[in-house]
Amino acid sequence: MNLYPASVQLRRDLELRVERMGQTISGPYSQHFQRCREDVEQALLLPGVTDPVRAWLTDFSARLARAVDKQRRRETDERIDRD
Secondary structure, X not given: OOOOOOOHHHHHHHHHHHHHOOOOOOOOHHHHHHHHHHHHXXXXXXXXXXXXXXXXXXXXXXXXXHHHHHHHHHHHHHHHHHO
């Protein structure tokens, strides 16, 4: 990120890796997105995080929070439709 802060492709690739980090996704996707968000929030606390990386992580965390909310609504709707 520090070498290529303007690279949209680099940011997308990193985000996909964070969301999948060798995990087998089990349980609701909302929980998976929440775990990813918690990992991103922990990364923000690391020493040496540069301003461009901090800005990207902050934005990514906010998008993951929205994904959690959206997925929870979807999961609730699916439960209602099954009942």
